[in-house]
Structures are given as C-alpha cells and as structure tokens.
Amino acid sequence: MSLLCQNLSVRYGQRQALTDLSVSIIPGEIVCLIGPNGSGKSTALRSLAGLTRPHAGRVQLDGRPMDQWRRRELAKRLSFLPQAPIAPDELSVEDLARQGRYSHVGLFRNHSPEDAHAVAWALDATGTSSFAQRGLRELSGGERQRAWIAAALAQEAGILLLDEPTSFLDIGHQVEVLELICTLSRERGVTVILAIHDINQAMMVGDRILLLEGGRLRFDGRAQDLAGSGLIESAFNVRGAFVKLGDGTVPHFDIDLRRTPTGQ
Amino acid sequence: MTLIRNEWRLLVLGPTLLLIVLAAIFLGVVNMPPAEVLNVLLGYGSMDASLIIGDIRMPRVLTGVLAGIHFALAGLLLQTITRNPLADPSIMGVSQGATLAVTIFLFLTVYMFNNDPNILYRLPVQWLPLVGCVGGGAAGAGVYFLAFRHGLSPLRVTLCGIAVGAVLHAAAMGVISGWGTARLEIVMQWLSGSLYARSWDHVLFLVPFTLLGLVALPFMTRPIGLLRFEEDVARSFGLAYRRQFSLVLLLACGLAASAAGAVGPLIFVGLVVPHLARFIAGPRTSLIMPMTIILGAGLVTLGDLIGRLVGGPEEIPIGVVTAIGGAPVLLALLRRTVRG
Structure with a gap:
C-alpha cells in the first residue's frame, strides 16, 4: 500500500497551513511528524487521511487520488485518530472499539467472529480489556486515549495516522503506546505516521523524521541525520545539544534551559 | 439487574400503548356503552x-x-445527528415553514376573495395536510442548502435552522395579524396542534411516510451511531458523512413535515419523547428507538384523550396538552440526569 502526496498545499481561508509538501511513505515504516505548534502537523495528517481538500497538489493511496476513494474502502486501508477526539458519553470502551469495524460490517451484516476477534485483539493490544465494559465518561485521560487507539486498531488498516497519540498520557503509558506502534510496524507490517511533540521519543521510534515549520517541510530523513543539522534548534527556537548516550542508540536532544537564578 | 429492569420496561410499554389506544376509542364526549363500541369493532x-x-x-x-x-x-434523529439535546423539528424550520404555508394558503383561498371579515366560510381543510407538509419540507430543504454552502456541520444546520425558522415564524404571524377575526379560529386551531375532525384521509396521508421511515430506519442505525461522532472521526471510521447526514435529515424532515401538515406543529413531542425514551432505556441504547416510537404514539394519544375528556365538547387542543404535560416531564428528567 503506497501513500504519497505531491506538491500539497492546504489553506484555511486566508491562512496557508501547508505549502508544497511532497512525501512518499514507504510501507511498514514509522514516520514521526515533528514541528512547533501550528507548523502544519495536524493538517498534513488530515490531508494524508483524505479529510482535507487540498488547495493544490494531491494525495494518493495506491495510485488513486483521495477524493476518488469511497470512505468505506479507504477506512479498510487507512485509519486516522485526531487529537483529543470526542465520543458520545454513554459508549463503553468496547462499543467504541466496535465502531472501528464499521467499514468491515457495512449496513446489514452482523458482527462476525472475525470482527469480535479484531475488537478483542485491539482491546488487548492497548491494555484496555480490563475496563472494556466501562463507560468512556468514567475513564482517566490516559485510559480514554488508549480506548481511542483501540478503536483505530480495530479497523485493521494497513496505515495508521495518529495525531499526538501520547498527549495526556503519563510517561509509562507513553512508552506503552510507542512500543505498541513499534510492534505493529515490525510484526504486522503496519505503516504508522504520527505527530508527536517529544523530539527524543520521535527520534527513538521513528524510522524517518519529518520536520515541519510554518507549513513547509524542513527535514525528511533519519534521526541520526537530524542531530547534526541544527534544524531543531532553529525551528523550535531553543538552545541545546545532541548527546550520544550509548553505542548504537540515537542521539538524545538535551535542552539548555535558561533559568533565572533565584535569590539574587 | 438494570438490564432485566429495562427489558421489563419495554415489555410493559407495548401493552400500555395498546390500552391507551383502546381507551381513546372507547372513551369520548359522546357517552357510548363499551358493549356498543365492541359491537362496532366486531x-x-x-x-x-x-x-x-x-x-x-x-x-x-x-x-x-x-x-x-x-x-x-424526527426529534430523536435531529437530536442525535446535530448532537444537540434541545433539537426538535423546529430547528430545521419545519414547524414554522408548515405554519407559514398554511396561513398563506388560507389567506389566499379564503380572505383574498371574501371581504367580509365576520363571515366564516367553508374552509378548504382537505388541502391543509399537503400544504403544511410542502411548506415544512420546503423550509427544511432551504435550511439544508443554506447549511450545505457552509459545510453542513451540525452547528451550521442548527444556526441556519434557527435563523430561517425565526423569519418564517415572523412572516406567518404577520399574515395572521392582518386577518379578520372569524377566520382566525381555524388557523389558531391548526397552530395549536389539533386532532379535531381528523379523518381517514389524514391517516392515509401519513401512512406512506410512516412506512418509509420504519422501513428505512433499520438500515440507518449504524450510520446514525457514527453520526454522533465528530465528522473527522466518523469519516475515518468509513462513514460517507455528508451523504448519511443528508439522508437522516431528509427522513427527519419528511416525518416532521407530514405530521405538522396533518395535525399542526405539535411542539414538545419531538423534544421530550426522545429524552424520556433515553431515560427509560438506560444503558441499552438499542432500545431508545423502539421506545421513542411507542412513547411518541402513546403520549400523543393520551394527551388527546385527556384534552377531549377534560375539555368536553370544547376540547383542549392536543398541542396545549402536550406542552403543559411535557414541560414538567422535561424538568423532572433534567433533575434526574443532573443528579445521576
């Protein structure tokens, strides 16, 4: 399954959200989208999911432009999880995960053992089985986030687009989600494209890093190559240094926090 | 435990509806012995x-x-897809459109050619259902196309509906206020929602819409379930959002407009019944739709029966009964929900 965009530009009214983005996603790889707030990460993800009509350029899946795909067919291949999605309150975790099967069951057919299996797997993979019957309203932010990831997984799509899947999660659950992403990619061959704020986490899980700034692509390549480029410092307007913590590991970005000394 | 109790509630509601319908046939202003009613039925x-x-x-x-x-x-569908618990057929401008169409129709057919305002003419009542239905449907279509130009989000639909509804309502009131006294009666009766002198023609007028709705709904339950999510999520799950949203809107408007044409704008039924159904169904969301159907039928019948028995020959219009009875129900539900 090949996903690519060419010379993609997106506008919201007068505001240019994305300018001339060309990216070709290789099946099975983990792509991390990083960039400051408002740099176009969410817009890029929504465009790749076929949810935003581009102002110019095009997005293609398997050689077909996005607007020629039926949503149901698209949903079997590609699943998108927006930032902080909202669900009807009274749904349980399992109800939510079951919605992910919509594209498979259609309008008439009942849920088959295959669907039940996919839902059970999604709940299991996200560690949500133990509270599958609880209402979304009763969950903590982290639990709810994982329930949503379960719904996206239940879709069993070959491409997973996640907009900041680790926000709201404590460090333990962040690591769980990142490990889940790695497992999906390595064991199931799922392509994962995620927007993420933590640069170090991006560099650890990403086979490929895309750095956006002001709606333009500033960097597209491996984490090791990003380290020496000085682009992180300029894009985020921070000072810091990449340090090697061990052999064979990706460099770690160490932020130089200018702290006003106290008591002076 | 709760599941058993909810099943029990559904089992009780069905026969209760039947009893209400029978009571409405057996009881009335003309006092008739039950044996005689039975004879007629046989x-x-x-x-x-x-x-x-x-x-x-x-x-x-x-x-x-x-x-x-x-x-x-119609109320349930609109509340669900606009994610607005206060939605009812009036947010699509349907009630107001039907009102304006009926007032203009009466104005043209009666007032234009008869200049004495104190004479009550034979009114072309047999046309009112069709006229009201077309008016309501046209208003719904107008709101739809206005909202469509702005992206058809639930919020757009609601805002356009309220704006269009307000204009239509004001126009209808303008037509009515320029009217002679004796002719006010029939339009006021229609406006307050009435089942007075409804014939088999009205039943036949409504049945196609009802059948269409009841046949279409089972195929729409899954899309309707997904329409409760925000657009991006629903589309990502594989829903053709705009098409399904439009289909549900069309169905809701058709149901509401035909009913408004036949009995006038019965406010509060579309608002209160879905809440009541949700309350009784509890966590069993699949029961909400059947409960809405049973409760909608039962409450209107009961309201009309009360209006007939309390008001005597003068009868209290059903619209008045449902509004007076519906408000406390809504408030009570609100209290229970807030506490829960």
Missing part, C-alpha cells in the same frame, strides 16, 4: 355508533398515533 354496530367510532374516533386516534411517531422519531 362489525355489528348501529349506524350512529359506527359513524362515531369508525369515522370519527378511530381515524382521529390513528392520526394521533402516526403523528406522535413522526414527531418523536
């Missing part, structure tokens, strides 16, 4: 009794049942 009744039961009470009750189902379902 086909042995006298001429007079057959006329009262067969041509007056039964079509009236059935019209109420169908209209109740229409308003309640």
Whole structure:
C-alpha cells in the first residue's frame, strides 16, 4: 500500500497551513511528524487521511487520488485518530472499539467472529480489556486515549495516522503506546505516521523524521541525520545539544534551559 | 439487574400503548356503552355508533398515533445527528415553514376573495395536510442548502435552522395579524396542534411516510451511531458523512413535515419523547428507538384523550396538552440526569 502526496498545499481561508509538501511513505515504516505548534502537523495528517481538500497538489493511496476513494474502502486501508477526539458519553470502551469495524460490517451484516476477534485483539493490544465494559465518561485521560487507539486498531488498516497519540498520557503509558506502534510496524507490517511533540521519543521510534515549520517541510530523513543539522534548534527556537548516550542508540536532544537564578 | 429492569420496561410499554389506544376509542364526549363500541369493532354496530367510532374516533386516534411517531422519531434523529439535546423539528424550520404555508394558503383561498371579515366560510381543510407538509419540507430543504454552502456541520444546520425558522415564524404571524377575526379560529386551531375532525384521509396521508421511515430506519442505525461522532472521526471510521447526514435529515424532515401538515406543529413531542425514551432505556441504547416510537404514539394519544375528556365538547387542543404535560416531564428528567 503506497501513500504519497505531491506538491500539497492546504489553506484555511486566508491562512496557508501547508505549502508544497511532497512525501512518499514507504510501507511498514514509522514516520514521526515533528514541528512547533501550528507548523502544519495536524493538517498534513488530515490531508494524508483524505479529510482535507487540498488547495493544490494531491494525495494518493495506491495510485488513486483521495477524493476518488469511497470512505468505506479507504477506512479498510487507512485509519486516522485526531487529537483529543470526542465520543458520545454513554459508549463503553468496547462499543467504541466496535465502531472501528464499521467499514468491515457495512449496513446489514452482523458482527462476525472475525470482527469480535479484531475488537478483542485491539482491546488487548492497548491494555484496555480490563475496563472494556466501562463507560468512556468514567475513564482517566490516559485510559480514554488508549480506548481511542483501540478503536483505530480495530479497523485493521494497513496505515495508521495518529495525531499526538501520547498527549495526556503519563510517561509509562507513553512508552506503552510507542512500543505498541513499534510492534505493529515490525510484526504486522503496519505503516504508522504520527505527530508527536517529544523530539527524543520521535527520534527513538521513528524510522524517518519529518520536520515541519510554518507549513513547509524542513527535514525528511533519519534521526541520526537530524542531530547534526541544527534544524531543531532553529525551528523550535531553543538552545541545546545532541548527546550520544550509548553505542548504537540515537542521539538524545538535551535542552539548555535558561533559568533565572533565584535569590539574587 | 438494570438490564432485566429495562427489558421489563419495554415489555410493559407495548401493552400500555395498546390500552391507551383502546381507551381513546372507547372513551369520548359522546357517552357510548363499551358493549356498543365492541359491537362496532366486531362489525355489528348501529349506524350512529359506527359513524362515531369508525369515522370519527378511530381515524382521529390513528392520526394521533402516526403523528406522535413522526414527531418523536424526527426529534430523536435531529437530536442525535446535530448532537444537540434541545433539537426538535423546529430547528430545521419545519414547524414554522408548515405554519407559514398554511396561513398563506388560507389567506389566499379564503380572505383574498371574501371581504367580509365576520363571515366564516367553508374552509378548504382537505388541502391543509399537503400544504403544511410542502411548506415544512420546503423550509427544511432551504435550511439544508443554506447549511450545505457552509459545510453542513451540525452547528451550521442548527444556526441556519434557527435563523430561517425565526423569519418564517415572523412572516406567518404577520399574515395572521392582518386577518379578520372569524377566520382566525381555524388557523389558531391548526397552530395549536389539533386532532379535531381528523379523518381517514389524514391517516392515509401519513401512512406512506410512516412506512418509509420504519422501513428505512433499520438500515440507518449504524450510520446514525457514527453520526454522533465528530465528522473527522466518523469519516475515518468509513462513514460517507455528508451523504448519511443528508439522508437522516431528509427522513427527519419528511416525518416532521407530514405530521405538522396533518395535525399542526405539535411542539414538545419531538423534544421530550426522545429524552424520556433515553431515560427509560438506560444503558441499552438499542432500545431508545423502539421506545421513542411507542412513547411518541402513546403520549400523543393520551394527551388527546385527556384534552377531549377534560375539555368536553370544547376540547383542549392536543398541542396545549402536550406542552403543559411535557414541560414538567422535561424538568423532572433534567433533575434526574443532573443528579445521576
């Protein structure tokens, strides 16, 4: 399954959200989208999911432009999880995960053992089985986030687009989600494209890093190559240094926090 | 435990509806012994009794049942897809459109050619359902196209609906206020929602819409479930959001407009019944739709029966009864929900 965009530009009214983005996603790889707030990460993800009509350029899946795909067919291949999605309150975790099967069951057919299996797997993979019957309203932010990831997984799509899947999660659950992403990619061959704020986490899980700034692509390549480029410092307007913590590991970005000394 | 209790509630609601319908046929202003009503139902009744039961009470009750189902379902659908708990057919401008169409129609057919304002003319009442339905449908379509130009989000639809509804309502009031006294009566009666003098024609007018709705709904439950999510999520799950949103809107408007044409804008049924159904169904969300249908039919029939029995020959219009009875129900539900 090949996903690519060419010379993609997106506008919201007068505001240019994305300018001339060309990216070709290789099946099975983990792509991390990083960039400051408002740099176009969410817009890029929504465009790749076929949810935003581009102002110019095009997005293609398997050689077909996005607007020629039926949503149901698209949903079997590609699943998108927006930032902080909202669900009807009274749904349980399992109800939510079951919605992910919509594209498979259609309008008439009942849920088959295959669907039940996919839902059970999604709940299991996200560690949500133990509270599958609880209402979304009763969950903590982290639990709810994982329930949503379960719904996206239940879709069993070959491409997973996640907009900041680790926000709201404590460090333990962040690591769980990142490990889940790695497992999906390595064991199931799922392509994962995620927007993420933590640069170090991006560099650890990403086979490929895309750095956006002001709606333009500033960097597209491996984490090791990003380290020496000085682009992180300029894009985020921070000072810091990449340090090697061990052999064979990706460099770690160490932020130089200018702290006003106290008591002076 | 709760599951058992909820099943139990559904099992009780069905027979209760039947009892209400029977009561509405057996009881009325003309005091008729139950044995005689039974005779009519079995086909042995006298001429007079057959006329009262067969041509007056039964079509009236059935019209109420169908209209109740229409308003309640339309309210449920609109509340669900606009994610607005206060939605009812008036947010699509349907009630107001029907009102304006009926007032203009009466104005043109009666007032334009008769200049004495104190004479009550034979009114072309047989056209009112169609006129009201077309008016309501046109208003709904207008709101739809206005909202469509702005992206058809639930918020857009709601805002356009309220704006269009307000304009139509004001226009209808303008037409009415320029009217002679004696002619106000029929339009006021229609406006307050009434089942008075509803015939088999009204039943036949409503039945196609009801059947269409009841046949279409089972195929729409899954899309409707997904329409409760925000657009991006629903589309990502594989829903053709705009098409399904439009289909549900169309169905809701058709149900509401036909009912508004037949019995007038019965406010509050579309608003209250879905809440009541949700409350009774509890966590069993699959029961909400059947409960809405039963409750919509039952409450309108009951309201009309109360209006007939309390008001006597003058009768209290069903719209007044549902509004007076519906408000406390809504407030009570609100209290329970807030506490829960």
